[in-house]
Amino acid sequence: MYRYDEIDATLVAERVAQFRDQTRRFLDGKLPEDEFRPLRLRNGLYIQKHAPMLRVAIPYGLLSTRQLRMLGHLARKYDRDYAHFTTRQNIQYNWPKLEDVPDMLADLASVEMHAIQTSGNCIRNTTADHFAGIAPDEIDDPRPYCEIIRQWSTLHPEFTYLPRKFKIAVTGSPADRAASEVHDIGLHMRRDANGQVGFEVLVGGGLGRTPILGKVICDFLPREHLLSYLEAILRVYNQEGRRDNIYKARIKILVKAKGIDAFRTAVEAEWALIRDSALRLDVAEIDRVRAFFRPLPYEKLADINVTQGQSADFQAWYRYNTRPHKVPGYRAVIVSLKAHGEAPGDITADQMDRVADLADRVSSGELRATHDQNLVLGEVRQIDLLETWQTLKALNLATPNIGTLTDMICCPGLDFCSLANAGSIGIAKQIHERFNDFDYLYDLGHVEIKMSGCMNACGHHHVGHIGILGVDKRGEEWYQITLGGSASGKSSLGEVIGPSVAKDAVAETIARILDVYVARREDGEEFLETVRRIGVDPFSERVYAAAH
Amino acid sequence: MPQLIKNRALCNNEWVVAGSEAAGSATRLLLPLADYIAAIAAGEPADSRAVLLKPEVHDLTPLLPHLQHLPLIAVQFGTTGEGRGYTQARLLRERHGYKGELRAIGAVRTDQVYFLARCGFDAFDLVDGDDAAVAISQLDRFSVAYQTSAGNLTHTRMRYGHQG
Numbered sequence: 001m002y003r004y005d006e007i008d009a010t011l012v013a014e015r016v017a018q019f020r021d022q023t024r025r026f027l028d029g030k031l032p033e034d035e036f037r038p039l040r041l042r043n044g045l046y047i048q049k050h051a052p053m054l055r056v057a058i059p060y061g062l063l064s065t066r067q068l069r070m071l072g073h074l075a076r077k078y079d080r081d082y083a084h085f086t087t088r089q090n091i092q093y094n095w096p097k098l099e100d101v102p103d104m105l106a107d108l109a110s111v112e113m114h115a116i117q118t119s120g121n122c123i124r125n126t127t128a129d130h131f132a133g134i135a136p137d138e139i140d141d142p143r144p145y146c147e148i149i150r151q152w153s154t155l156h157p158e159f160t161y162l163p164r165k166f167k168i169a170v171t172g173s174p175a176d177r178a179a180s181e182v183h184d185i186g187l188h189m190r191r192d193a194n195g196q197v198g199f200e201v202l203v204g205g206g207l208g209r210t211p212i213l214g215k216v217i218c219d220f221l222p223r224e225h226l227l228s229y230l231e232a233i234l235r236v237y238n239q240e241g242r243r244d245n246i247y248k249a250r251i252k253i254l255v256k257a258k259g260i261d262a263f264r265t266a267v268e269a270e271w272a273l274i275r276d277s278a279l280r281l282d283v284a285e286i287d288r289v290r291a292f293f294r295p296l297p298y299e300k301l302a303d304i305n306v307t308q309g310q311s312a313d314f315q316a317w318y319r320y321n322t323r324p325h326k327v328p329g330y331r332a333v334i335v336s337l338k339a340h341g342e343a344p345g346d347i348t349a350d351q352m353d354r355v356a357d358l359a360d361r362v363s364s365g366e367l368r369a370t371h372d373q374n375l376v377l378g379e380v381r382q383i384d385l386l387e388t389w390q391t392l393k394a395l396n397l398a399t400p401n402i403g404t405l406t407d408m409i410c411c412p413g414l415d416f417c418s419l420a421n422a423g424s425i426g427i428a429k430q431i432h433e434r435f436n437d438f439d440y441l442y443d444l445g446h447v448e449i450k451m452s453g454c455m456n457a458c459g460h461h462h463v464g465h466i467g468i469l470g471v472d473k474r475g476e477e478w479y480q481i482t483l484g485g486s487a488s489g490k491s492s493l494g495e496v497i498g499p500s501v502a503k504d505a506v507a508e509t510i511a512r513i514l515d516v517y518v519a520r521r522e523d524g525e526e527f528l529e530t531v532r533r534i535g536v537d538p539f540s541e542r543v544y545a546a547a548h
Numbered sequence: 549m550p551q552l553i554k555n556r557a558l559c560n561n562e563w564v565v566a567g568s569e570a571a572g573s574a575t576r577l578l579l580p581l582a583d584y585i586a587a588i589a590a591g592e593p594a595d596s597r598a599v600l601l602k603p604e605v606h607d608l609t610p611l612l613p614h615l616q617h618l619p620l621i622a623v624q625f626g627t628t629g630e631g632r633g634y635t636q637a638r639l640l641r642e643r644h645g646y647k648g649e650l651r652a653i654g655a656v657r658t659d660q661v662y663f664l665a666r667c668g669f670d671a672f673d674l675v676d677g678d679d680a681a682v683a684i685s686q687l688d689r690f691s692v693a694y695q696t697s698a699g700n701l702t703h704t705r706m707r708y709g710h711q712g
């Protein structure tokens with residue numbers, strides 16, 4: 001993975017010193033709260049319901065075991081022994097003290113981490129496919145380009161006060177595992193006819209109040225122009241994006257208002273003037289960064305049948321929680337942070353330490369955080385899978401539910417978030433309790449539930465096969481259900497099935513929806529395909545039939 | 549009264565926004581772009597008229613013929629979250645070669661100064677109440693940067709530059 005050089009280390013250290021100074025001025029009463037707010041947000045610090053919340057960046061989800069141990073250390077020293085992985089491959093602490101945050105940032109800097117631009121109206125952490133570099137279907141490894149984007153976007157002087165937040169996702173495979181179509185910019189790696197690497201560029205995707213899928217602004221952008229093209233998009237957005245209404249300030253609204261063609265014309269006009277500036281990436285710089293992501297010295301192994309003669313539990317885990325690796329004899333393991341009864345995405349300090357130990361032992365000493373709030377051990381030899389499973393199982397991190405109904409995406413909701421209308425963690429637990437029969441879950445196959453506690457859609461509910469949105473009805477928590485959303489290639493936004501349902505009726509509503517699927521599915525048809533084929537009406541009829 | 553910082557020091561401000569309360573009998577006036585063009589066309593003295601650039605101006609073409617003789621361009625920040633002035637500054641410096649004074653006025657606070665300087669501002673009308681010494685010290689806050697800058701802050705090394 002990327003290692004800091006002197007520039008990176010100095011910059012992060014100076015950033016910590018800057019924030020320490022800002023915090024001191026705030027605590028001394030020299031910096032008013034409303035002026036401190038945007039500064040602390042740019043260092044990932046929110047003031048939430050109970051306490052400040054600190055969001056730490058995990059650039060494109062890649063994490064060393066040393067870093068994971070530090071994250072565990074922070075949870076122990078400054079928080080309540082746990083932390084929460086988010087849908088943007090970051091990690092959040094829910095209970096730090098404001099005056100401790102500069103020390104937390106200094107601890108992070110010691111392992112080449114930071115919280116820079118994890119919030120605020122600026123360019124956020126760039127996310128990527130969590131199987132980057134190991135996926136068999138990959139065109140090229142997106143991570144070197146993510147790192148280049150990370151550096152370019154960090155403390156970019158021109159784009160520090162954008163109209164609104166700005167998120168970029170990069171994928172290197174045809175399969176989209178980074179929800180790139182619902183990002184402000186989605187980059188899809190491509191090769192042209194000569195084998196040259198470049199990007200298909202999407203712009204103007206996003207969720208929130210106005211969910212929109214990104215539109216193609218450029219079919220093929222040669223890689224050397226990556227930064228100049230991004231800069232041109234950001235510059236047009238910075239100048240023309242709306243600043244009068246927070247709900248209309250995202251780039252998706254600008255792209256929609258101008259139309260993608262006029263927006264493209266504006267970007268290309270700007271780009272023409274900067275494409276051959278010093279922003280042009282030369283091969284040497286690309287290669288310098290690529291060298292950090294060189295494939296491991298893999299052993300020459302053959303694929304083996306590891307499940308033969310093993311327990312049904314192990315077989316289920318192998319089937320649901322491991323994925324193919326591009327190198328024979330290896331496999332990627334998904335560490336499930338979706339144990340039934342636990343808040344999705346949460347992990348304790350002890351689990352962090354033990355997973356780090358495991359990764360050092362059986363994988364590469366690196367882990368990946370996924371946007372669906374799990375972890376991945378990317379480089380496990382197949383002969384080590386049994387031991388890996390046993391270790392994870394003892395840690396309650398081997399629930400064999402990846403890709404099933406209970407592998408839910410879930411935002412912190414009312415329990416922690418001051419913007420929430422309704423709880424989401426409690427609903428996750430309700431669903432866990434109701435759907436605890438793994439044979440039934442396996443029979444249902446691939447179903448994605450995504451849940452947000454309010455319209456901000458941090459839980460990506462619009463693109464859940466089943467989306468759950470918390471709404472406030474006269475002070476009570478109610479839930480609006482959508483069906484048919486997806487963010488993994490051929491993306492679509494879910495359709496509302498009808499009036500929102502009461503808090504205690506959510507699991508029952510989902511049960512009815514699943515009944516319709518089981519009754520109506522055709523041979524081998526996945527849930528999403530059935531919804532797309534028959535539409536939401538049959539589901540609505542069943543859900544609301546006896547509800548009066 | 550805002551505090552004008554130039555060359556890392558407080559200094560006197562001779563320019564006032566035309567029509568503002570402070571204007572009084574002042575002779576050195578800041579005018580919105582259209583008014584400035586009209587004033588120069590009407591023969592008002594070029595050395596005591598300067599442009600007040602509003603955030604919504606993103607076509608700088610009408611300003612270009614005046615860059616050579618303009619003593620000052622004041623870029624207005626309505627709020628500390630206003631970000632358009634950063635782009636305006638870079639375009640003026642890098643694309644259009646403006647060499648005169650580029651001053652940030654309005655909601656200009658201590659923690660913006662570093663980023664403003666990197667975009668090419670060389671004068672800062674710091675809000676009343678902020679400590680000018682602390683604001684000036686922000687210019688040395690970072691010794692490295694990933695991007696080259698239009699301003700004259702120097703960093704030991706820059707990774708992703710613009711033009712030299």
Ligand code: SF4
Nearest residue numbers: 411417420453454458
């Ligand atoms: S979706 Fe709403 S409730 Fe959930 S974390 Fe985001 S802002 Fe908070």
